Amino acid sequence: MIQELAGITQGVLATFGVQIDDVKFLKEPMHKTSTPLCVIVGIVGKDGERKGVFSFEYQQSFAKNVLQAMLGGYEVDLFSEMGISALLELSNMLGGNMLGVVAPQAVTTPPTAVFGQNMKTLLNVLECYKMVFIMQNSSFSIGISIV
């Protein structure tokens, strides 16, 4: 399943002209973040039973490249309203596309972006599957933890 999700992500990124060089898969005992900039999207089952968290963890250089690709080459400050809105929109789109595979009966919650240098996090106490997308010298990770 995780490879299918990686394929979905690469497909979405390709629509903006972003090509991924390599993908790595990790499994971690709890869901934490690895970058100062992260977008969190909750997963909520309609019956209240299935629930979880998607994390979209952007290295700043990756985020800048993706933004430029999304905005047709136009350079925008990553932390401006437009920059953050675009990243939230991309994360929302990726979460929505992956949800059909992960939990078709569930819905996603509105995304929240977080930025904090040296922050410590605990996004979910459940085991987390991570996909690390590598492009040139930057990377982007997606974490999923769901019960």
Place this chain on the structure above:
Amino acid sequence: MDKNTEIQVIQSFIRSMCNVFSTLTEKKLVPRGVEQSDTLVVKVSGVVVIVSFSGLFSGRLLVSMPKELTGIIYKGLGGENPSDDDLLLAANEFGNMVAGNAVTEINNIIKGANIRLSPPSSFIGDDLVFFNFKMSAHNILLDAENLTIRLNVALREEK
């Protein structure tokens, strides 16, 4: 979302926060007031927990507090001398209890609300910045032990 529903939702979160805090710590949490937030950005330091929800309307609860207050909550949960990892777990537990109690009340008083929660996520750090997404938010400041807890509730009506 009409204004009355919005007020009921915000009041449920405030009541739940005061009740859960007082049950865990045997200390009183006093609300200072509610303000409509005119910015999409929340900047805080200390310990933060967010819990998202979805149903008739969706949104998220954000609670930020100093480490000292999270330590008091941790003690109320039965622990001592917390590490940062312990504080993250305590914040998760606190956020889950506050959101859970509030949502139970909301689902009882608002017909067809059917609000469901995502798992809580917590953060520790200085100068943390949280960005809302197409949602209006309310800020509520509450005092306990000469320290301040911030409750930020962002809401969006589902179409």
